[in-house]
Amino acid sequence: MSREWQPGDVAILNDGRRVFIATDPSDHTLSAIDANGMWYSRLSMAARAARPLAVVDPEQPIPDEWVNVFREVWQTLWGVEDAARAGLAALFAHIANPPQSKPDEPKVFGACVRDRDGAVWLRVDDDAAPWCNEHYVWHAWDDLDIPEDGILWHGVGGDS
Numbered sequence: 001m002s003r004e005w006q007p008g009d010v011a012i013l014n015d016g017r018r019v020f021i022a023t024d025p026s027d028h029t030l031s032a033i034d035a036n037g038m039w040y041s042r043l044s045m046a047a048r049a050a051r052p053l054a055v056v057d058p059e060q061p062i063p064d065e066w067v068n069v070f071r072e073v074w075q076t077l078w079g080v081e082d083a084a085r086a087g088l089a090a091l092f093a094h095i096a097n098p099p100q101s102k103p104d105e106p107k108v109f110g111a112c113v114r115d116r117d118g119a120v121w122l123r124v125d126d127d128a129a130p131w132c133n134e135h136y137v138w139h140a141w142d143d144l145d146i147p148e149d150g151i152l153w154h155g156v157g158g159d160s
Contacts, residue, residue: 005030005042005050013040014049103148105141108155116145123155 005011009021011032019032019040032040032050040048106113111123113131121131121144129138 005032005045010053011045011050012053013045018053019045019050101148102146103151106151106154108157110153111151111155112153113144113146114150114152116147116150120152121146 005021007022007030011019011021013019013034017034019034021030021032023030030042032045034040040050106123109123109125113121113123115121119133121133121139123130124132129140129143131139131141131144133139
């Protein structure tokens with residue numbers, strides 16, 4: 001069974017070794033590294049019947065089991081060049097602090113939201129870009145960075 005691996009995935013090989021999916025610093029390909037610092041290509045992982053050890057749900061806290069795997073792999077990477085270590089550190093930071101979720105878009109005329117930069121946006125009657133700020137800049141909901149608590153008013157007839 002083939003799987004689309006992503007940086008940050010943790011897999012287990014058919015011999016029981018756990019590997020962390022990352023970008024190989026030597027050739028910049030998506031590969032896996034085990035706790036001994038040995039790199040495995042995608043082909044090698046397929047031959048060893050790699051399967052997911054766990055799945056990270058960004059909405060849930062990282063399980064202790066994962067933290068232990070990360071720590072085990074991290075402690076063995078001192079022989080890996082600094083750029084690879086920095087890349088893994090950034091990846092760990094991203095996993096530990098995933099991007100904040102965005103609320104569902106208020107669909108009612110007059111809804112008002114505040115983005116993470118403090119700008120206020122008002123929903124008006126325009127299908128392509130229904131959100132407008134005080135400077136008459138128009139955007140679609142997907143282009144706005146609205147925090148979970150950024151809905152100020154749900155609009156005329158909407159939930160307040």
